[in-house]
């Protein structure tokens with residue numbers, strides 16, 4: 001994603017981890033967690049993949065206040081062998097991949113302020129823990145995340161991180177899944193956002209397309225607004241299987257010879273669930289200051 005060089009803050013270990021500092025959260029910070037949690041807990045049933053709700057349940061995240069990472073890690077470790085460790089914010093790609101490859105999920109330890117209720121740039125503890133951690137209690141998804149970490153290490157060596165990070169973006173962060181009774185959200189960027197949970201499922205603006213590994217890795221994405229494109233998987237089993245069966249080396253060679261796909265393009269071979277109106281992005285553009 002960002003090409004800017006990150007500097008490791010004083011107090012962070014070699015692997016960029018820091019103590020969570022749970023004792024230092026203020027009552028207002030715990031209350032912010034509760035407020036975000038309650039809002040999503042009301043909205044998500046019927047809209048999120050059932051595996052996510054199962055994860056929330058077994059991790060017992062409903063306890064008031066920001067979860068203690070050591071307690072979460074203990075419960076996760078028993079289920080799938082994952083841990084949650086604290087970091088100060090975004091960390092370099094290679095460090096991020098190394099943690100995932102070793103079944104450690106990194107989470108920001110800070111929480112957003114009331115002014116940032118619905119949008120902030122760096123992943124905070126609500127996005128990272130509420131958004132990402134529940135599915136790490138699911139054995140198949142847990143393996144997918146580790147496979148992504150290993151794949152990231154390989155992609156680094158092959159100079160193909162940009163392509164691979166699109167896979168993360170359109171699955172782990174903004175993925176949709178087909179349930180028996182319609183589409184459900186599972187990506188952490190959606191699940192941790194009240195607005196995008198509604199938008200991703202119900203708004204007529206975005207395209208909703210069947211997941212295709214190579215297609216996804218060619219597709220640009222935006223980081224500053226709701227997605228214009230969501231990709232729909234059939235199951236976590238399918239996603240993991242395809243990722244493990246694919247030799248990404250030759251795929252990167254193949255993709256290097258093809259053009260990237262613009263953010264809102266629909267191809268003739270796409271499986272189209274929704275042909276989006278893209279009204280959302282147009283109304284944004286119309287109200288943006290002229291440059």
Ligand code: HBI
Nearest residue numbers: 001089090091092093096165168
């Ligand atoms: N660091 N803390 C943190 N959280 C992330 O999700 C993250 C990161 N560094 C790099 C990164 N994600 C992605 O750009 C990689 O998937 C490429």
Ligand code: FE
Nearest residue numbers: 123173188189
């Ligand atoms: Fe995330």
